[in-house]
Amino acid sequence: MSATVKTTVPSVKDVLIPETLLKKRKTDEKVRAANQARSESQRKARKQSRQVLFKRAEQYVKEYKALEREQIRLRRLAKSKGDFYVPAQPKVAFVVRLRGVSNIAPKPRKIMQLLRLLQINNGVFVKLTNATKQMLQLIEPYVTYGEPNLKTIRELVYKRGYARINRQRIPITDNSIIEEHLGKYGIVSVEDIVHEIATAGPNFKAVNQFLWPFKLSNPNGGFKQRKFIHFIEGGDTGDRESDINRLVRRMN
Structure with a gap:
């Protein structure tokens, strides 16, 4: 075996x-x-x-x-x-550019560059001081502006708000973006930005520089036939006070 x-x-x-x-x-x-x-x-x-x-x-x-x-x-x-x-007198104005670059005098052109109104239908918030009021008077034939209410400010920031980071237009998708760049001012959310603009707070300049100029659309129904005539004369340019809210809502 x-x-x-x-x-x-x-x-x-x-x-x-x-x-x-x-x-x-x-x-x-x-x-x-x-x-x-x-x-x-x-x-x-x-x-x-x-x-x-x-x-x-x-x-x-x-x-x-x-x-x-x-x-x-x-x-x-x-x-x-x-x-x-x-x-009380308004502390903040919202300015919208209506005209292009042709036939614009050097001083108004420079003012619109300082305000970052580089394209038609661009809009920016401006803190109203004696200096900025004089600047707005010089560019009245090319822009329209007025006092925005809280609802208009909030809708602009939430719907059209973009951040200016390293000269690039970045969408604000998270509060962490705001906290990273404005946290040193105690501003960490979109509501903080809205509050700072609405109240013309001490950090208004930093918040305004952080926001990219608002790119608006042509208004529903279009502008008036006499677009480049002052608002009080039946046109669209110049100071329209609280009526700016109605215009922005048509352009937003």
Whole structure:
């Protein structure tokens, strides 16, 4: 009878694992643990940031409502005494360019370059001071402007707002973009930008420079037949006060 030879198959425990593979596994485990810890910390930070943003938004809403109630109170008080209520002078104007580059004098051309109104239907926010009022008077035949309300400012920033980063037009898709470039001013969200513009805050210039000039469309229904005549004469140019909100809504 022939003898049978038994062959033993080595188990997994008996197989020696190369040292390089063991090191790689340990490194992968450390990287995985670090990534999990970082994602957890980022999640907590985002949660805290959202809570701060919600509180700020609520504070802004209370501030806007309080201001509106105060204006109503003053108007009623003046009416009860037989007087007229004169609202405060606007602090911010929204300027829209209406004419091209042809037949423009050097000084108005330079002013529109300073205001970054480089194309037709471009719009920018301008803080009203004595200097900027004089500049607007010089370029009245080529632009139209007026006092934007809160709704107009918010719609422009949310619908047409782009950031100017390294001379490039970048869409504002996340509040982190705002926080990265305006966080040193305490501005970390779109609502902070809207509030800074609406109130002409101390960081208005930084916010305005951060925003790319708004590119608007031709208004629904078109401009008036006499486009380059002053607004008070039946045209479109010059100061149109609160009527700028109606125009922007047609162009937005």
